[in-house]
Amino acid sequence: MSILDGPLRGRGIGSVLQAQRAYAAARGERVKFGLMVPEAFVRGIRDLGYRSNADALAELIDNALQAYAERIDVVFGYAGGGSTKKPVQMAVIDDGHGMEAAMIRMAIMWGGTHRENDRSGLGRYGYGLPCAAVSLGRRFTVLSKVEGSGLHSVTLDLDDLMGGLYNDRAGDIIVPEPAPATLPAFVEEHLALAYPDGWRSGTIILLDKLDRLEWLTTSRLADNFVRQFGTTYHKLRGQAAIYVDGEFVEPIDPLFLTPSFRFFDVDDDRAQGLDPVRVEVRDPEGGRFLGAMTLRYAWLPPSFGSIDKARDAVGINANPRFQVLKDYHGIIFSRNGRLIDVQTRTPWTTFINNDRYIKVEVEFSAGLDELFGVTTSKQQVTISTFIWDLLRAAGLPKAIEQLRIKVKEAKAARRVEALVPKPGERLASERVMSSATLGTESAGAAQQLGLALRLSPYSLLFEHAPDKPFFRIDRRDGGRALLINTAHRFYDDIYDGPASTPEMRTALELMLFCFGDAILEANDEKKTIYAQHVAGWSRRLELALAMLAEHLARGEEEDVGAMLYDPTLD
Template sequence: MSEDTQSLRGAGFGPVLAAQRAYADRTRRSRFGLMVPEAFVRGIRDLGYRSNGDAIAELIDNALQAYADRVDVLFGYEGTASNKKPVQLAVVDNGHGMEPDMIRMAVMWGGTHRENDRLGLGRYGYGLPCSSVSLGRRFTVISQVPGGGFHSVTLDLDAITAGEYTDASGDIIVPEPRLGELPAFVKRHIAATYPDGFRSGTIILIEKLDRLEWLTTQGLRENLCRQFGVTYHKLRGEAALYVDGAYVEPIDPLFLTPDFHLGALDEDRAQPFDPVRIEVRDPETDAYLGAITLRYAWLPPSFGSIDKSRDAVGLNANARFSILKDFHGLIFSRNGRLIDVQTRTPWTSFINNDRYIKVEVEFSATLDEAFGVTTSKQQVTVSPFIWDCLREAGLPKAIEQLRNKVKDAKMARRLEALSPPPGERRLSERAMSIASAMGDGGNGNPQWDLALRVSPYRVGFEHLAGQPFFRVDRQQGSRALHLNTAHRFYEEIYDGEVSTPELRSALEILLFSLGDVMLEGADEAEERNKAQLISWSRRLDLALGMLSDHLSLGDAQDVGPLAWQDDPA
């Protein structure tokens, strides 16, 4: 998109405005009607968007396609004494603007000279009216071209219902453009931001706001900044974005761009796999249809934590964690603009434990039909043909490799956390040493100082698939307990989610005690004990597997809707 944008910018705004005039001339012969009754407008409004951010993004898309290099989302409070929550919202850009006839058409559903355009972000001409009425019951398009003045057209849903837009034949008619008057809060912004004058651009003013999700200005601003930071991070070379005066920092949801926001928040870094580019061709004619690029990254299990020794839960979650949660699954981007996140594929589903793997599917707009892109650009319905292309490009294998990387990193982290500091012994090791000494004729004092005893017992870890969940042997005068991290006992009991240091110490003591008995006696008894341990381990693995199918639903369920879809109230 960048090269096309630069070439058009180099030619100036003239060709774009000429295309607008040609479209207006062709359409002038028809009547300026909405084509259907007011029920259509109400129905479109009730279809809605996933979030306020998705609706406003439609207007930002238009601004970027108008070659704006700055886009502001403004909050207005005119007519109210409180600034807790805005009562007006405006999207202001400094793009090429629209001539009066084009403003009138832009208010109509399907009114665009870019119909079926595959080079930019929009195709259908539905974005402006659909997104505006999804936020409020009245919107006004105010625009000016270089050398012209402001003109505007207003569409008020309440006035449509009252019959104010209906002509003598019963058609609903879009009003003719009139000289535009900027609302005071927009006028103040333009005067401060463009002290040398506002050459051209468009303002979308939305009033009668009745569908804002966030209860406060701060909540609305922070969430829009976060969402837009991710949605447009690849297009930040096109324009600077601001929400209520706050600059929108670009955020790579794969965290592979270190100079973007949160990429270098702390010492943790995203680890990439090599990207894969796919040329999509017609299976019958071999004609080139478009390109797909797959980006991969896995994140350390402490990536979302403040205290790296603990999980990202509650107050220990850092600023990255909301991105991990909100953009969790396959991330789909179209022409550089993020449009959807999905958790299901034909071969696997993303679950809660997959937050630390990241996959982006970037595709060109020429593949819109194959990806089932909706008119609102907020959802894809991937065709079997594209799923086959992704499978052949190794996506299923890459997802499993990412999962294994995170699993190995989690294991290393847990082993480090379970290991005592240098020079110290584990509590269970000290307790077993004292218990052994007491059993061999100690003084029977239960108040032994566990911290002062040198332990002949040792705890270690090993990863041996298919082997018993523990074993005990003799090493240099000590008895060593080896816990098998490859067995379900370790993952689901010893180091499970409900495990505590106290429980782990108790389990170590239990296994030490069993091991002591197993090592005693004749060689024949020791061999028999080892065979029994193998049988125990197999039964334990089978039983824990069955238990996990019933109880571990939280980790095995889909992650659900995106966080910005949730009702913040």
């Protein structure tokens, strides 16, 4: 049964404890409770590292979930009488089934797990606990008890390990035997608050000698943990409640599609989802079912991460959603409901900064671990060609392009809204053209300027018309309307391009207004000729701008290929 199929406790604690006893009895004598490798192994494991402190702690949360915990706490401890600005200890506390004394000793070891190669939950190798613990500090203690028994613990101190204190007479490194334990004061205080009726069973991972914390303050550390755990475990919200320093971790859907989750309704902007797609994965030779993938898609309005919706999400204008947009930028990969990796590169495209507003998730079952190249730390996937081919066949590349188009159109609409004046306001180009027209018609143009501003016969509009000229002029409402085509490269690359300024846009508007005047005032024969010229100019301009973009992307040293001249455009 998968961890996603229902409450973990429903699978029965008794059978788990029996499996632990059998594992400890069978393996304990054979390995002599030794680390089996010299001190350099532990130093090397520390230096392998995790992407973040939160990724390391997630390994311990995984174990708690698989122990049927209903509540998981990350608690900070401080030096006696010292500052609470930064913790000197951390503890991950759960109320799961716990471990008997012999199993605690095994759990300290790399590879010590009765769930070896289990595909139904979150862990497989038994590396998570010791790897995560030593990546944060130089000492860790595992304290645990099963219901109706006493508390026991085993401690591994890397300084003592380097000093040879764990070596037996033969020189082998031996994990200390479990011993009856007492709780640290800060853990005992927390248990009294969290479990007023008593803490009956569970496991506590106590982390000491913390020398690899990324954040300088408790508040920054806690905020980062709350956000990352909320995202990593959002699909497993029904399995256990997670708390950090007493704060409940609200689930965060990185696609922002779940109404009850955090950041969904920060403001009126909403994510727009596409229909999810389920893909069965079968052995290409025998057709045997190996597992399944589910693809989820969403696109977000370009103002989704902004406070002031008229401006980009930069600096203090970024709302709380923006950090999630930034951290989970690319294709999100989740295994058995647990988020494990985000990748920006695929065989057919690469996600760039502008793609923050498109979201793609690939959820897969643990039976596909080898095909997804899942690492022991569950931090990274290395996708096989076979899986990429299945994703391509399932329409992933087309879906990504569709999402990009949606965002691009939304950005164009947002920009148009910003460029079009509010009721009662006129653009500078409209005012200039109106006053210039009156000036040619009357010597008293200056005296009539006020009337011209109110009754301007010129107006600027926008339209999205693929395969049409980059502009056109039309008679409308007793005046003349210039319509700029947002589907043409002229709009994105020049009029609203990276180097565009209000002055430049106004100058372009004036130029096109004047071209438009010449077209409207021409006779019918010339109008037909002018229309043909404008269509030819538009096609040539589209081609030239496309080649310019290619040239800039490749660099100056590479030939971009064809010449700008194309006789079919004449």
